[in-house]
Amino acid sequence: MKVIFLDLDKTLLGDDYSPEPAGEAVREFKKGGFKIVFNSSKTRREQEYYRKALGIEEPFIVENGSAIFIPKGYFPFEFAYSMEDDQYKIIELGERYEVIKAALDEISDEFGLKYYGNSTLNEIMEFTGLPKRLAELARERDYSETVFKWEKGGFEEVLRRRFEVSRGSRFWSVHGKTDKGKAAKMLLNLYSKLGEVESYAVGDGLNDFPMFDVVDFAFIVGELKHPKARNIRSVEEIMLWNRG
Ligand code: MG
Numbered sequence: 341m342k343v344i345f346l347d348l349d350k351t352l353l354g355d356d357y358s359p360e361p362a363g364e365a366v367r368e369f370k371k372g373g374f375k376i377v378f379n380s381s382k383t384r385r386e387q388e389y390y391r392k393a394l395g396i397e398e399p400f401i402v403e404n405g406s407a408i409f410i411p412k413g414y415f416p417f418e419f420a421y422s423m424e425d426d427q428y429k430i431i432e433l434g435e436r437y438e439v440i441k442a443a444l445d446e447i448s449d450e451f452g453l454k455y456y457g458n459s460t461l462n463e464i465m466e467f468t469g470l471p472k473r474l475a476e477l478a479r480e481r482d483y484s485e486t487v488f489k490w491e492k493g494g495f496e497e498v499l500r501r502r503f504e505v506s507r508g509s510r511f512w513s514v515h516g517k518t519d520k521g522k523a524a525k526m527l528l529n530l531y532s533k534l535g536e537v538e539s540y541a542v543g544d545g546l547n548d549f550p551m552f553d554v555v556d557f558a559f560i561v562g563e564l565k566h567p568k569a570r571n572i573r574s575v576e577e578i579m580l581w582n583r584g
Pocket residue numbers: 347348349350351508509543544545
């Protein structure tokens with residue numbers, strides 16, 4: 341069985357955030373027998389939007405490794421999880437949003453910080469370039485904050501005493517002591533109960549490195565260097581590589 345972890349921003353998705361251009365790559369992966377697992381800094385609501393648009397029904401990992409959402413009935417065996425709702429069993433690895441926002445609120449004046457929790461919808465659209473509908477979904481956060489703007493550096497060090505602070509394509513993400521790799525590894529352990537797994541990961545940012553470390557084959561879109569990852573220009577190249 342082949343499992344591929346896909347980052348979304350600047351990896352599967354382009355600058356306009358629309359799902360359509362990703363359709364071709366997703367179809368190719370499905371045809372190649374890959375189980376497609378989103379592993380992104382995006383929220384549950386945002387990822388649900390892309391899952392629906394692209395017809396993906398696999399588990400998914402939200403907010404930089406903070407939680408794994410596993411559709412009910414997906415794995416035909418029992419496993420430990422943190423909570424469940426009507427759709428998913430949820431394994432939580434990160435910190436609650438309220439705790440993170442409170443910590444940012446304490447230092448926001450000192451460092452001139454702008455993040456979801458102290459921005460209007462219009463400001464969020466301006467910082468992120470998200471269309472209104474997607475900005476609304478991004479604002480519904482469960483486990484992390486995104487620092488869009490800062491007037492003064494040094495806030496990273498203050499926050500690192502309590503949280504993980506990682507650099508994405510453009511912004512800083514603040515979340516619990518977890519990362520995309522920890523969550524990917526945990527999910528791979530579950531998949532391995534179904535049979536032998538060949539694992540892949542694709543990303544473009546430093547926050548993708550931890551997931552490169554836990555898979556068999558890793559790919560970086562763009563110019564960053566990682567010792568075990570192959571540099572590619574777009575996700576489509578993976579299928580060419582996979583066909584040999
Ligand atoms: Mg990215």
